[in-house]
Amino acid sequence: xxxxxxxxxxxxxxxxxxxxxxxxxxxxxxxxxxxxxxxxxxxxxxxxxxxxxxxxxxxxxxxxxxxxxxxxxxxxxxxxxxxxxxxxxxxxxxxxxxxxxxxxxxxxxxxxxxxxxxxxxxxxxxxxxxxxxxxxxxxxxxxxxxxxxxxxxxxxxxxxxxxxxxxxxxxxxxxxxxxxxxxxxxxxxxxxxxxxxxxxxxxxxxxxxxxxxxxxxxxxxxxxxxxxxxxxxxxxxxxxxxxxxxxxxxxxxxxxxxxxxxxxxxxxxxxxxxxxxxxxxxxxxxxxxxxxxxxxxxxxxxxxxxxxxxxxxxxxxxxxxxxxxxxxxxxxxxxxxxxxxx
Amino acid sequence: xxxxxxxxxxxxxxxxxxxxxxxxxxxxxxxxxxxxxxxxxxxxxxxxxxxxxxxxxxxxxxxxxxxxxxxxxxxxxxxxxxxxxxxxxxxxxxxxxxxxxxxxxxxxxxxxxxxxxxxxxxxxxxxxxxxxxxxxxxxxxxxxxxxxxxxxxxxxxxxxxxxxxxxxxxxxxxxxxxxxxxxxxxxxxxxxxxxxxxxxxxxxxxxxxxxxxxxxxxxxxxxxxxxxxxxxxxxxxxxxxxxxxxxxxxxxxxxxxxxxxxxxxxxxxxxxxxxxxxxxxxxxxxxxxxxxxxxxxxxxxxxxxxxxxxxxxxxxxxxxxxxxxxxxxxxxxxxxxxxxxx
DNA sequence: CTGAAAGCGCTTACAG
DNA sequence: CTGAAAGCGCTTACAG
Numbered sequence: 001x002x003x004x005x006x007x008x009x010x011x012x013x014x015x016x017x018x019x020x021x022x023x024x025x026x027x028x029x030x031x032x033x034x035x036x037x038x039x040x041x042x043x044x045x046x047x048x049x050x051x052x053x054x055x056x057x058x059x060x061x062x063x064x065x066x067x068x069x070x071x072x073x074x075x076x077x078x079x080x081x082x083x084x085x086x087x088x089x090x091x092x093x094x095x096x097x098x099x100x101x102x103x104x105x106x107x108x109x110x111x112x113x114x115x116x117x118x119x120x121x122x123x124x125x126x127x128x129x130x131x132x133x134x135x136x137x138x139x140x141x142x143x144x145x146x147x148x149x150x151x152x153x154x155x156x157x158x159x160x161x162x163x164x165x166x167x168x169x170x171x172x173x174x175x176x177x178x179x180x181x182x183x184x185x186x187x188x189x190x191x192x193x194x195x196x197x198x199x200x201x202x203x204x205x206x207x208x209x210x211x212x213x214x215x216x217x218x219x220x221x222x223x224x225x226x227x228x229x230x231x232x233x234x235x236x237x238x239x240x241x242x243x244x245x246x247x248x249x250x251x252x253x254x255x256x257x258x259x260x261x262x263x264x265x266x267x268x269x270x271x272x273x274x275x276x277x278x279x280x281x282x283x284x285x286x287x288x289x290x291x292x293x294x295x296x297x298x299x300x301x302x303x304x305x306x307x308x309x310x311x312x313x314x315x316x317x318x319x320x321x322x323x324x325x326x327x328x329x330x331x332x333x334x335x336x337x338x339x340x341x342x
Numbered sequence: 343x344x345x346x347x348x349x350x351x352x353x354x355x356x357x358x359x360x361x362x363x364x365x366x367x368x369x370x371x372x373x374x375x376x377x378x379x380x381x382x383x384x385x386x387x388x389x390x391x392x393x394x395x396x397x398x399x400x401x402x403x404x405x406x407x408x409x410x411x412x413x414x415x416x417x418x419x420x421x422x423x424x425x426x427x428x429x430x431x432x433x434x435x436x437x438x439x440x441x442x443x444x445x446x447x448x449x450x451x452x453x454x455x456x457x458x459x460x461x462x463x464x465x466x467x468x469x470x471x472x473x474x475x476x477x478x479x480x481x482x483x484x485x486x487x488x489x490x491x492x493x494x495x496x497x498x499x500x501x502x503x504x505x506x507x508x509x510x511x512x513x514x515x516x517x518x519x520x521x522x523x524x525x526x527x528x529x530x531x532x533x534x535x536x537x538x539x540x541x542x543x544x545x546x547x548x549x550x551x552x553x554x555x556x557x558x559x560x561x562x563x564x565x566x567x568x569x570x571x572x573x574x575x576x577x578x579x580x581x582x583x584x585x586x587x588x589x590x591x592x593x594x595x596x597x598x599x600x601x602x603x604x605x606x607x608x609x610x611x612x613x614x615x616x617x618x619x620x621x622x623x624x625x626x627x628x629x630x631x632x633x634x635x636x637x638x639x640x641x642x643x644x645x646x647x648x649x650x651x652x653x654x655x656x657x658x659x660x661x662x663x664x665x666x667x668x669x670x671x672x673x674x675x676x677x678x679x680x681x682x683x684x
Numbered sequence: 685c686t687g688a689a690a691g692c693g694c695t696t697a698c699a700g
Numbered sequence: 701c702t703g704a705a706a707g708c709g710c711t712t713a714c715a716g
Binding site for chain 1: 393
């Protein structure tokens with residue numbers, strides 16, 4: 001009833017367990033090859049009893065698991081926000097296939113209504129994987145710091161700065177992308193820009209604002225006004241836009257993009273005739289909107305792939321300095337931007 | 343430089359390795375509890391040297407991994423068709439979280455340009471997981487048969503019939519759903535129905551046709567004509583529809599749904615005035631179409647969740663008879679169906 | 685060309 | 701309450 005082990009094969013084939021191991025792994029351990037006759041006997045015996053090596057035992061003996069982990073700092077594992085996470089996961093899978101790794105989703109660390117934790121009872125629960133890809137907004141920076149000092153190999157998808165720890169990450173080059181957007185708007189004649197974000201104190205948002213300024217600051221008559229959307233706290237956006245004669249608004253994420261569109265619609269502000277709007281992340285055509293959004297397309301699968309490549313090099317010890325990689329975004333001109341009204 | 347082991351903790355705390363194990367697992371192995379003082383010493387020692395048990399060693403010793411695998415019979419792991427697979431994966435993750443399992447994606451079994459194989463060198467590569475969820479169209483039925491005779495626990499997402507093997511599966515109840523669709527069309531006055539499929543010799547398609555007939559056969563004047571879309575072989579659909587005065591067409595998947603719509607458009611057949619069309623799977627609003635599709639919504643996350651529930655019961659040995667579970671679909675009346683023209 | 689044995693890092697009866 | 705030891709199923713130097 002128990003599944004067969006190496007020992008069963010060895011006995012049936014009349015050889016030692018070491019020999020079975022070597023035949024099945026094709027490895028000869030730096031020795032003369034194993035005789036064809038022996039090989040055949042072992043293979044036959046294995047096939048006969050339906051033997052398959054226990055990968056857990058192999059992992060323990062070899063000390064390498066060939067598994068990359070995926071850990072998500074979010075309330076639940078990608079589900080409601082699956083549109084956001086799955087493109088990254090796609091890339092992770094692609095890369096894993098290419099490099100002959102399996103992918104382990106750390107779902108065990110999620111408990112109801114609580115953020116997932118790497119350390120449970122102060123113990124690192126990630127050791128099943130050789131290394132791990134991190135995603136998610138609700139980063140626990142202390143855990144990352146600790147993981148880093150333990151030399152556990154990991155790569156964050158997204159920029160995270162941890163004091164005293166140079167961690168590895170792969171991220172969209174928001175600064176360059178936003179600069180491209182800003183230049184586009186400037187070229188269309190816009191000079192008074194608005195910048196809408198949900199949370200300002202977050203690395204990606206910094207990068208976007210910074211990118212915007214690198215362009216705008218070249219035009220003395222141009223300016224950027226920043227709006228922070230809190231809970232219900234966007235009531236004065238329309239007012240301010242009108243008062244300050246803002247003609248173009250950059251929104252950092254799709255929720256603020258949609259909100260902004262709705263606010264303008266309610267105020268009878270026409271898009272793009274009166275005001276141009278850009279979404280600084282991937283935005284799909286929305287039926288209720290009826291316009292192709294001008295946006296920054298993020299190559300999320302590409303980022304996932306890159307993150308795994310870096311991670312595996314890390315695992316293999318091929319990297320000494322920390323990797324902080326920027327991936328280009330793609331500017332997509334849509335129908336929500338137009339020339340500055342005169 | 344090496345990561346600390348149980349032995350290191352034991353020495354530092356001045357206790358035996360078994361004691362460390364018990365303290366850390368909270369298990370007392372049917373004995374009097376471990377003294378508070380000892381507990382504290384062990385915990386402190388562990389924290390001090392940053393010890394975390396090696397999960398691989400734990401798995402080997404315990405013989406249980408708490409991992410559910412996911413294996414996809416498709417050329418590549420969900421990527422191009424990610425829209426199709428990811429909703430299932432969402433459900434799998436949800437269920438795994440609830441039951442405290444991790445999820446392992448078997449990407450190692452995918453090699454370029456070849457279908458993935460469970461058995462490599464005639465050895466089952468799935469043993470890392472306690473059991474496995476299967477998905478994908480390009481099922482290798484021989485592998486499933488073998489897996490089943492080896493008593494490896496698995497659940498297929500989709501119906502697969504294997505001679506002499508009653509396997510476990512969870513599937514959309516296409517028969518009931520299609521019957522609902524057929525009734526809807528009959529109620530709208532349609533009597534001559536068309537049924538379009540890409541491959542007819544596939545379990546889900548059988549179920550759909552069967553469901554259609556259970557309704558249509560109650561109406562003596564009603565009939566169903568079946569069309570099989572091969573490669574480029576749908577040229578006569580329009581012709582036949584006109585000749586036979588077919589007024590409603592059921593399409594088994596979204597690709598045949600889209601193709602049918604295009605063919606009708608080219609022939610100046612109006613939807614739904616002249617012909618009603620239904621998609622027998624989840625169909626999104628398509629901008630080029632401009633109509634909300636009448637379709638059968640599939641609760642894919644729900645199926646993923648159910649599949650994991652069944653799998654874990656299987657692993658725990660709580661199930662004796664094979665489980666073949668039907669999940670209800672949801673009929674969504676859209677704009678591509680209307681009353682039969684008179 | 686092959687066997688015997690140590691080792692991977694845990695858990696769990698079994699004695700004390 | 702704790703220690704010593706066997707065992708989980710492999711791999712890999714080391715002898716022969």
